[in-house]
Amino acid sequence: MAELALNTPDLPAAPTSVFLRACLGLPAERTPIWLMRQAGRYMPEYRAMRERHAMLDLIRTPELAAEVTLQPIEAFGFDAAIIFSDILPPLVGMGFELDFIGGVGPSIANRIERPYDVDVLGTPPADETMAGTLEAIRIVARELGPRDVPVIGFAGAPFTLASYAIEGGSTKEFARTKAFMLSEPAAWQRLMSRLVTVQADYLAAQVRAGASVLQVFDSWAGRALGQSDYVRYVQPHNIRLFEAIKRTGVPVINFSLGVSSYIEDAVACGGDVIGVDWQLPLRTAWARIGYDHPVQGNLDPVALLAPWRELKVRTDEVLDDAAGRPGHIFNVGHGVLQNTPVDSVRRLVEHVRERSSQKGPA
Ligand code: CP3
Numbered sequence: 001m002a003e004l005a006l007n008t009p010d011l012p013a014a015p016t017s018v019f020l021r022a023c024l025g026l027p028a029e030r031t032p033i034w035l036m037r038q039a040g041r042y043m044p045e046y047r048a049m050r051e052r053h054a055m056l057d058l059i060r061t062p063e064l065a066a067e068v069t070l071q072p073i074e075a076f077g078f079d080a081a082i083i084f085s086d087i088l089p090p091l092v093g094m095g096f097e098l099d100f101i102g103g104v105g106p107s108i109a110n111r112i113e114r115p116y117d118v119d120v121l122g123t124p125p126a127d128e129t130m131a132g133t134l135e136a137i138r139i140v141a142r143e144l145g146p147r148d149v150p151v152i153g154f155a156g157a158p159f160t161l162a163s164y165a166i167e168g169g170s171t172k173e174f175a176r177t178k179a180f181m182l183s184e185p186a187a188w189q190r191l192m193s194r195l196v197t198v199q200a201d202y203l204a205a206q207v208r209a210g211a212s213v214l215q216v217f218d219s220w221a222g223r224a225l226g227q228s229d230y231v232r233y234v235q236p237h238n239i240r241l242f243e244a245i246k247r248t249g250v251p252v253i254n255f256s257l258g259v260s261s262y263i264e265d266a267v268a269c270g271g272d273v274i275g276v277d278w279q280l281p282l283r284t285a286w287a288r289i290g291y292d293h294p295v296q297g298n299l300d301p302v303a304l305l306a307p308w309r310e311l312k313v314r315t316d317e318v319l320d321d322a323a324g325r326p327g328h329i330f331n332v333g334h335g336v337l338q339n340t341p342v343d344s345v346r347r348l349v350e351h352v353r354e355r356s357s358q359k360g361p362a
Contacts, residue, residue, distance in 0.1 A: 093129025141210025153206030222258030242270025278333025
């Protein structure tokens with residue numbers, strides 16, 4: 001027996017934080033809660049910082065990015081901190097000229113117009129190009145480690161990033177992106193491959209810096225594409241990305257927006273936890289995803305603009321749909337909106353805490 005014990009590799013101890021436990025599908029004393037875009041313009045502390053600093057300066061200065069990351073943790077006591085950055089800065093290292101323009105959003109001055117533009121893109125290591133964010137993760141992990149609050153690292157999925165690279169900014173139609181995908185399939189493959197290389201490297205670097213969970217945001221593939229185009233032009237690349245980051249050993253959240261009609265294909269891309277958007281009831285989504293996957297979601301962020309009595313009903317619906325199963329992380333089904341009242345966020349967090357720590361049916 002002694003020999004057997006000697007040969008048994010050390011298993012990592014089960015985590016104690018409610019968020020990490022839920023990410024692994026383990027029972028937790030209550031439902032963990034954090035919100036996508038929890039650091040942002042709905043918070044007066046954030047708006048005060050933005051008056052003094054441009055978006056990209058906030059992102060690139062480790063002390064400032066760490067401060068913004070911690071603001072919602074101090075204000076509301078969320079169970080996880082998502083590092084303050086954006087999905088687009090990694091494009092700068094590849095050669096894109098990115099800016100965030102007030103009232104407009106992200107803008108890329110040298111967008112991709114022809115196959116040649118793909119071939120000049122670089123794939124430098126994140127340790128060189130994203131040093132500010134990696135240092136911010138180190139600072140936040142040092143601060144939150146003793147409080148057992150995990151840090152979430154993140155990146156955009158290749159389609160979502162390609163859409164900004166080709167459109168030069170936000171879009172409703174994705175016409176340029178889809179036209180490029182259909183007219184230049186070989187260049188599309190090369191673009192998606194380079195994006196996978198850069199994002200996989202960046203996500204692994206975030207884990208080395210102290211992130212203990214990763215989230216991949218595929219915000220636009222499901223909005224832009226029908227099922228057959230998704231399976232043909234997106235899924236193989238997402239599979240490669242999720243496969244590559246498995247090696248980090250940390251739980252990965254796959255948040256794919258707008259995929260209700262083919263959620264099984266999004267799940268098949270990979271990821272341990274499935275982020276569910278606000279379109280399907282969580283009950284329906286989880287049954288389709290399969291209970292072997294933990295899920296995260298999925299309050300409609302607009303519910304946070306409604307009076308408390310309505311917000312409470314909607315919040316309880318999400319909790320009831322999860323039915324107290326292990327592996328539910330409460331979140332919004334897309335980012336918190338700018339005009340969200342701070343008080344609604346506070347009440348939401350308190351209510352989810354209270355209701356989910358009661359034993360038995362409510
Ligand atoms: O969640 C967090 O608190 C972490 C920070 C974070 C931001 N963007 C900060 C941000 C994260 C995780 C993102 C992800 C992101 N960025 C996505 C994927 C998630 C989603 O919402 O679908 C996308 C598509 C983007 C691209 C992006 N960034 C857009 C379209 C915009 C403009 C619209 C907007 O909300 O302002 C941004 C800007 C942005 N990213 C802001 C913040 C706080 C606002 C910048 C400002 O202060 O002016």
